[in-house]
Amino acid sequence: MAEDIAIPQGPNKAAIAVSRHVDQDRLWRRLMEMATHGATDNGGVNRQALSNEDIAARALLRSWGAELGLQASVDAIGNLFLRLPGKREDAAPILSGSHLDSQPCGGKFDGSYGVLAALEGVEAMRSAGIEPVRSVEIVAWTNEEGSRFAPGMMGSTVFAGARDLDRVLAVRGKDGTSVGEALARMLEVESDLPRRKLGVRPAAFIEAHIEQGPVLEAEGRIVGVVKGIAGKRVFGVSVTGEKGHAGTVPQRRRKDAMIAAARMVAAIDDALAAKGEDVKFTVGRFEVEPNAPSVIPSEVRFSIDLRHPDANSLTKLGDWIGNLCEENRRNCEVTVDELSHDPPLDFPEPMRAFIGASSTTLGIPSMEIYSGSGHDARHLHYLCPTGMIFVPSRGGISHSEEEWTEPDHLADGARTLTVVLATLATR
Ligand SMILES: [Zn+2]
Numbered sequence: 001m002a003e004d005i006a007i008p009q010g011p012n013k014a015a016i017a018v019s020r021h022v023d024q025d026r027l028w029r030r031l032m033e034m035a036t037h038g039a040t041d042n043g044g045v046n047r048q049a050l051s052n053e054d055i056a057a058r059a060l061l062r063s064w065g066a067e068l069g070l071q072a073s074v075d076a077i078g079n080l081f082l083r084l085p086g087k088r089e090d091a092a093p094i095l096s097g098s099h100l101d102s103q104p105c106g107g108k109f110d111g112s113y114g115v116l117a118a119l120e121g122v123e124a125m126r127s128a129g130i131e132p133v134r135s136v137e138i139v140a141w142t143n144e145e146g147s148r149f150a151p152g153m154m155g156s157t158v159f160a161g162a163r164d165l166d167r168v169l170a171v172r173g174k175d176g177t178s179v180g181e182a183l184a185r186m187l188e189v190e191s192d193l194p195r196r197k198l199g200v201r202p203a204a205f206i207e208a209h210i211e212q213g214p215v216l217e218a219e220g221r222i223v224g225v226v227k228g229i230a231g232k233r234v235f236g237v238s239v240t241g242e243k244g245h246a247g248t249v250p251q252r253r254r255k256d257a258m259i260a261a262a263r264m265v266a267a268i269d270d271a272l273a274a275k276g277e278d279v280k281f282t283v284g285r286f287e288v289e290p291n292a293p294s295v296i297p298s299e300v301r302f303s304i305d306l307r308h309p310d311a312n313s314l315t316k317l318g319d320w321i322g323n324l325c326e327e328n329r330r331n332c333e334v335t336v337d338e339l340s341h342d343p344p345l346d347f348p349e350p351m352r353a354f355i356g357a358s359s360t361t362l363g364i365p366s367m368e369i370y371s372g373s374g375h376d377a378r379h380l381h382y383l384c385p386t387g388m389i390f391v392p393s394r395g396g397i398s399h400s401e402e403e404w405t406e407p408d409h410l411a412d413g414a415r416t417l418t419v420v421l422a423t424l425a426t427r
Pocket of ligand 1: 209
């Protein structure tokens, strides 16, 4: 039974000294080297989960960990850990990291930054000659993005017990490969790594990440202390009609799945647009069958991603979607499946105050900020005291090859993270 850690009000002196060992150039060099794995022609990264590029990125991370003498291990869903042992080996570790997988046309910083900032923090502790009381562990969570295998955050949800390992292993990607098959291949390459148990409760989890939005840049702040994460519901809608010849079937006798689906999307958009700025509604995937110009579509499947920072609103608006689809199906059939429902959450106030105080002590301007995007920290939140640190994204751009964060902002985020980790680990 892991004991709860008391969250301090501010950083301790030893930790502040450790943060002076954060090396901006080293962090930048590592980010750029990491970005060579899956590098795209336009300066971005295509490093999807469990791919060769992902495996190579993990090997690179391990090589940096080995140089520092960190103990590497992996769990059954492929989460990769690098451990700096503390004096009290039996005490729950302080955990920090993010993910190394990317979107198909992702940037250099999403995910990698959180992993490499944690590594920078551990290296700073080493350089400062600090031996932590609690062990500090760096983690790279498996498949956060969910673009090759959906839904994402597989590593953190399985780790936190929010999803069943066997169900996740059975998920198939577009090319027909299952998570189980792709994971087995990766673990075969990494068979020298010791296996660890799933879900051993950390004392705390801190995730650094790029903001992926425009707020910090607009406000002229460098560190965002993340207040919470917006809630999200994901639906899959299938509309079934009837195939037919585009030139011969009379319009009124058609069961056109495409027309029905288009009406549904328009009706949902109209309804939700009236509910204010906090509602975020996206139909990002649309599949038409047989997808031929002269054939009446017999089957249409589309996705709905609905987000809201308020739990009640999210529930109400999401529950409305089924009715709106039903009302607009005409003579087609429709089924609406809810694929996930993650309620909005607020990270614990003491953790936010501690991160804010740490940033202030270092003279780095910070502010509280809400996250519209999901992160692995969402699932750790239910397991242990959890917090997040954001750094600015130029133009708010992310999930894009254009993604950019200034090197000194990345370093300031890493300094804040380091102070937080070192304080928690030395108490
Ligand atoms: Zn990310």
